[in-house]
Structure formats: structure tokens, C-alpha cells
Amino acid sequence: MPTVNLTVNGKAVSANVEARTLLVNLLREQLGLTGTHVGCDTSQCGACVVHVDGKSVKACTLLAVQANGSKVTTIEGLASGDKLHPMQEAFREHHGLQCGFCTPGMVMSAVCLAQNHPNLTEKDVREGLEGNLCRCTGYHNIVQAVLAGAQAMRR
Amino acid sequence: MYEFAYHRPSSLADAAKLILEAGDNGKLMAGGQTLIPTMKQRLASPGTVVDLGALKDLAGIKVEGNAVAIGATTTHAAVAASKDVQAKIKALAELAEGIGDRQVRHLGTIGGSIANNDPAADYPAAVLGLGATITTNQRKIAADEFFKGLFETALKPGEIITAVGFPVPEKAAYMKFRNPASRYAIVGVFVAKTAGGVRVAVTGAGQGGVFRVPDMEKALAGNFSAKAIEGVKVAATSLNADIHASAEYRAHLIGVMARRAVTAAG
Ligand SMILES: Cc1cc2nc3c(=O)[nH]c(=O)nc-3n(C[C@H](O)[C@H](O)[C@H](O)COP(=O)(O)OP(=O)(O)OC[C@H]3O[C@@H](n4cnc5c(N)ncnc54)[C@H](O)[C@@H]3O)c2cc1C
Ligand code: FES
Ligand code: FES
Numbered sequence: 001m002p003t004v005n006l007t008v009n010g011k012a013v014s015a016n017v018e019a020r021t022l023l024v025n026l027l028r029e030q031l032g033l034t035g036t037h038v039g040c041d042t043s044q045c046g047a048c049v050v051h052v053d054g055k056s057v058k059a060c061t062l063l064a065v066q067a068n069g070s071k072v073t074t075i076e077g078l079a080s081g082d083k084l085h086p087m088q089e090a091f092r093e094h095h096g097l098q099c100g101f102c103t104p105g106m107v108m109s110a111v112c113l114a115q116n117h118p119n120l121t122e123k124d125v126r127e128g129l130e131g132n133l134c135r136c137t138g139y140h141n142i143v144q145a146v147l148a149g150a151q152a153m154r155r
Numbered sequence: 156m157y158e159f160a161y162h163r164p165s166s167l168a169d170a171a172k173l174i175l176e177a178g179d180n181g182k183l184m185a186g187g188q189t190l191i192p193t194m195k196q197r198l199a200s201p202g203t204v205v206d207l208g209a210l211k212d213l214a215g216i217k218v219e220g221n222a223v224a225i226g227a228t229t230t231h232a233a234v235a236a237s238k239d240v241q242a243k244i245k246a247l248a249e250l251a252e253g254i255g256d257r258q259v260r261h262l263g264t265i266g267g268s269i270a271n272n273d274p275a276a277d278y279p280a281a282v283l284g285l286g287a288t289i290t291t292n293q294r295k296i297a298a299d300e301f302f303k304g305l306f307e308t309a310l311k312p313g314e315i316i317t318a319v320g321f322p323v324p325e326k327a328a329y330m331k332f333r334n335p336a337s338r339y340a341i342v343g344v345f346v347a348k349t350a351g352g353v354r355v356a357v358t359g360a361g362q363g364g365v366f367r368v369p370d371m372e373k374a375l376a377g378n379f380s381a382k383a384i385e386g387v388k389v390a391a392t393s394l395n396a397d398i399h400a401s402a403e404y405r406a407h408l409i410g411v412m413a414r415r416a417v418t419a420a421g
Binding site: 002018019020022041042043044046049055056057058061062063065066068109112113128130131132 | 156157158159160161163184187188191192194195196204206208232255256257258259261262336337338
């Protein structure tokens with residue numbers, strides 16, 4: 001079985017996986033990081049979004065072996081201790097979630113988007129979150145949360 | 156997904172050797188954004204996967220004279236963000252920015268897109284519309300010879316795309332009427348005025364994949380304006396019909412998207 005070596009949320013991790021193991025399965029089942037969700041079979045919902053070497057990707061559409069040697073950040077890696085990441089705080093503040101199933105993916109996509117755009121507009125946010133589906137909120141408060149979170153990240 | 160043997164070669168020569176050895180049972184993988192979903196659905200079940208991800212030489216963008224060369228494993232995000240592509244062929248950068256979503260664009264590659272030749276994919280329209288040249292580890296293939304029908308290309312078993320060379324056009328634009336859920340093209344039209352003449356390529360609509368529209372090209376050669384193609388109709392007979400759009404609707408959309416593209420090209 002192939003061995004993969006990763007840095008997950010700042011910690012070195014080594015695991016034996018089948019070649020077909022998806023990164024999301026490694027994270028959830030072998031590493032116990034169940035904050036990354038699986039919401040579909042078709043690579044469309046974005047509940048599984050994590051950062052691989054600083055880029056948001058769908059962990060359900062990447063083999064664990066493809067990520068070998070990479071730095072992976074999951075939703076569990078955003079907060080520092082008890083202090084939420086500004087984007088997480090903004091989702092709470094702006095009621096950017098209802099059931100919360102899509103939220104980890106939304107937050108991870110949003111953080112990557114904000115890191116790459118110095119001055120996000122509402123249009124940028126709506127386009128930037130096209131790969132993340134939410135069945136509950138109607139998106140309005142998510143967009144408000146991301147705009148606020150992006151501003152807070154710059155402070 | 157069924158289990159398979161995974162290889163991540165560090166040279167093109169090794170990749171070529173591994174994929175030839177695997178024979179019919181082998182699949183190349185670039186971004187995996189088409190291959191992995193198909194393997195998850197068990198529509199593909201290769202015994203061997205040869206990952207091109209470690210071949211760093213295959214990724215990158217170079218301006219060479221009056222052409223832009225894009226390495227096969229260059230991601231959609233990298234093409235969209237490239238200052239060179241934006242400056243030389245803005246329509247191509249915009250097309251890349253409109254593929255799927257940010258997460259798909261972070262991994263999906265130009266080589267994977269054109270090798271796959273999905274009838275609703277965006278890049279085939281640009282490759283055919285600009286008259287690009289596909290370079291493989293064996294030869295160069297002109298766009299007009301490359302796309303052979305639904306998910307079919309001129310690539311031989313085990314042949315690896317290394318780069319795509321796009322001649323810089325005088326003007327060009329791409330307009331897509333997209334499926335709101337997948338962002339794939341229901342109809343996409345790429346229009347370019349190039350040194351070799353006007354080219355119009357349509358994706359999303361054809362039963363045999365991407366195709367050119369000679370009648371529009373002729374009309375635009377004399378008069379590059381939306382008005383010049385107002386009367387040009389594409390017959391619905393060889394167009395796709397599915398839950399998203401009828402063949403007649405697609406025929407209508409080709410006219411609308413082509414006129415919008417001509418106007419956008421300026
Ligand atoms: C949710 C979602 C939405 C999408 N929306 C769009 C869209 O709007 N428009 C669009 O055009 N596409 C869309 N795509 C597809 C996406 O653009 C893929 O990235 C692309 O089609 C395939 O590129 P890849 O690098 O991921 O290839 P892979 O999935 O790795 O490979 C695809 C095929 O190409 C072959 N291949 C790969 N590289 C080479 C090479 N260098 N030489 C020879 N053969 C090669 C492989 O063997 C395989 O058969 C979408 C995908 C997803 C998951
Ligand atoms: S689980 Fe739906 S996109 Fe990954
Ligand atoms: S909050 Fe329920 S899916 Fe988004």
C-alpha cells in the first residue's frame with residue numbers, strides 16, 4: 001500500500017492508503033478530522049473543500065496519493081486555540097449558516113478567495129463560491145459573512 | 156472506485172514508458188477533475204493510473220513570437236491569472252476563468268480538458284477557434300485534425316500532450332450559455348479574427364463535439380460585425396438534444412452567442 005506523508009494543520013502525518021483513497025477519506029476516516037464533509041458523489045457541492053498548498057480544492061476529487069508531500073489545511077486548522085478565525089467569526093456574526101453542513105467548505109473556499117483578492121466585491125464572492133452549494137440559507141447571509149470576514153482578515 | 160496501481164513518474168520518458176506498458180488498461184491523469192469523478196461512478200476503471208502531476212516541465216506559459224504556448228498541465232486558474240495570456244489572448248483567459256468553479260480551476264488542466272474532448276467542454280472551442288497546435292511527446296497536431304468526435308481525439312494510445320500553442324489573434328471572444336449547475340456549455344461560441352482568416356468554433360451543441368461554422372466564417376471575413384451573421388442559420392439536425400435544451404433551441408443559441416462574441420471581440 002502506498003504511504004503518504006503530509007503536513008495536516010501544521011502537523012506531520014504519515015499514513016498507508018490504498019491508491020483509490022480520496023483525500024477526504026484519509027482526513028475523515030484515518031485522521032479523524034470529520035469537519036470536512038461529503039455532500040455529493042459528483043464533485044459539485046463543495047462541502048469537502050480544504051486547502052492543499054494554499055489552494056482550495058475538493059478533497060473528494062483528489063487522491064490522497066496525489067497530495068503526497070503537500071501542506072493540507074482543514075476547517076479544524078483555522079482557529080488558534082479558542083479564538084475563531086475571522087472568517088469563522090464572521091459566519092457566526094452574520095448568521096451565515098443554518099444546519100451547518102455546507103459551512104466548513106464554504107469557510108475554506110471563502111478564506112482562499114479572500115487571500116487572493118485584496119478587495120472583494122459582492123460579485124466576486126458570488127462567483128467565487130459557485131462551487132459551494134447550500135440547501136438552507138439562500139446564500140445572502142453567507143455572502144455578507146464572507147465580505148465581512150475578508151475585511152476582518154485584512155486587519 | 157476500483158483499486159488500481161498508481162505511478163507518479165518524474166520524467167516524461169518514464170511516463171510514456173509506464174503508460175505504454177499499461178496498455179488498454181492504463182489511464183493518464185492530470186488534474187483528475189474529470190477522471191476521478193468518472194472512476195467514482197465506475198464509468199472508468201483503469202488498472203493503472205499514471206499521474207503527470209510531478210512533471211513540472213509540463214506546466215507553464217510562454218510567449219513565443221506571435222504565439223502563446225501553454226504547457227499541458229497548466230491549470231485553468233493559472234491560465235486565467237496569467238498576465239501574458241490576458242495581454243495576448245484575453246478571450247482565452249476569460250474562457251479559463253469561466254470553467255467550473257474555483258476549486259475545479261485550481262486542479263483541472265488544459266491538456267486534460269482537450270484530451271477528454273467532452274462535447275460540452277470550453278477549451279476545445281478555443282483550440283479550434285484559434286487554430287491552435289497541439290504538441291505531444293511524438294508530434295504536432297493541428298486543431299482541425301485533433302478533435303474526432305464525442306470524447307474522441309487524434310491521440311494514439313499512450314500519446315501524451317505536452318503543450319498547446321495558440322497563435323495570437325487580431326481579435327477574439329468566447330461567449331458561453333452555460334448550464335447553471337455544472338457551468339459546462341449548453342452552447343459556447345469562440346470567434347477569432349486571425350492572420351489565417353476568421354474562425355468560428357461551437358462547443359456544447361454538436362452531436363460530434365466541437366465544430367466550425369464555415370458560413371459564419373465567410374460572412375465575417377467580408378464584414379466582421381454581428382449584423383453580417385444575422386441571417387446565417389445552423390441546422391438543428393446534427394445538434395444535441397437533452398433535458399437542458401432541444402436541438403432547435405441550441406441552433407438558435409449558436410446564432411445568439413456568435414453575434415455576442417463578435418460584438419465582444421470588437
Ligand atoms: C464540478 C465540475 C465542473 C466542471 N465544469 C466544467 C466547465 O464548465 N467547462 C469545462 O470545460 N470543463 C469543466 N469541468 C471539467 C474540468 O475542466 C476538467 O479539469 C477537465 O475536463 C479535465 O482536466 P484534468 O486535468 O482534470 O484531466 P483528468 O481528469 O486528469 O484527465 C481527463 C482525461 O484526459 C487524459 N489526459 C489528461 N492529461 C493528458 C495529457 N497531458 N495527454 C494526454 N491525455 C491526457 C486522461 O487520461 C483522461 O482520460 C468540470 C469538472 C467538474 C468536476
Ligand atoms: S463532496 Fe461534494 S464536491 Fe466534494
Ligand atoms: S447551512 Fe445547511 S446546507 Fe448550508
